[in-house]
Amino acid sequence: MKKLLVFVVILTSLIFGVQGFSQMNSKEFEKVMEKVSEEYDKGNRLKAISMLKEDIQKNPTNVVLKAVLGMLYDDMGKKNESEKELNEAIEMQKKYPFIADDGKKYDIRLLTGIVYMGMEEYEKALKWLSKIDNKNLESGDEINFIMGSLNYKLKNPEEAKKYFLKYYNKDAEGDSENILGMIYHDEGNQKEAMKWYLKAIEKNNLDAKINLGVLYAELGDNTKSLQLLRKALSEARKIKDTEKIKVIQESIREIESNN
Structure with missing residues (x-):
């Protein structure tokens, strides 16, 4: 699971930038992920989930945090909870879009899919990437x-x-x-x-x-x-x-x- 969190931090900080309407900047996001990752890697999964939920409450417009929670649940084998959080993140981006440094709106499913791809979970990556909304959100030519x-x-x-x-x-x-x-x-x-x-x-x-x-x-x-x-x-x-x-x-x- 540590690999997943590392991918999230790298992708969010270096590729996408800071979410446009978020109350949290990328450095704060990294701090949150470091704390959550530390507890999760120790085996304190419920504590890690609780910490992440607290940060979501403080930053209710941060789509990425919501998506990370969904992926954590997925890693724990809680498929229903995972689907719920990831689908809520997709709905959230309609109101609070994920805006990159280039000023374009990106689909949170792109980040989710790339993270899963980096973890070599290709079926899961394909599942989310194939659902990307190309009409209203940017995915870039690289999606091909x-x-x-x-x-x-x-x-x-x-x-x-x-x-x-x-x-x-x-x-x-x-x-x-x-x-x-x-x-x-x-x-x-x-x-x-x-x-x-x-x-x-x-x-x-x-x-x-x-x-x-x-x-x-x-x-x-x-x-x-x-x-x-x-x-x-x-x-x-x-x-x-x-x-x-x-x-x-x-x-x-x-x-x-x-x-």
Whole structure:
């Protein structure tokens, strides 16, 4: 549960800013969450809930606190209470919208879904994100990447494709193209996979370089494979990404042993 609260604090403080009509600023919110988190992590769940409810009474327009209470109940297995609090938060935002630093109104379900996604509870994330009100509230183009990623993790490749295809032109990092490549790769469509890996590489996506290197090896072109993987290894070392370094080194060793 500590991970959930950390995500809430980070997202609220760094991504969304302060709720427009709230009596509580982001620093005060962090203090509340620190106190609640400390008690919850000690196993004093009822005390943590009680503390949070007191802060909600002091700050009755704070939609985020209400949503956190719903997620706490969910973690405790109290599904009815969780649904009640989260649905009340959704209703509250009609009167007390969640306004970010950019002045736009965001759906509290976006925050809830992202928090669950960060906790790798993908079904719950998809449940809330799929209900976002796009007509009256901002969700940003990034919602397509988030929904694509969720559907990919939940093994819904066709749904994932739809969202990534809506977003990839706006994806500066090339992650959408890389995942599209991975989807086609998994399906055995090597030609389409290569097309999307190359698009991602145009945006200097390191993962795509690794994936394309592996694909070249599958196609029997070990020369191209090793060239690309060694280039990727050099880049991974520059950014000190130990996980990617290990993956690339293992791939290179396997390909070299087959030469």
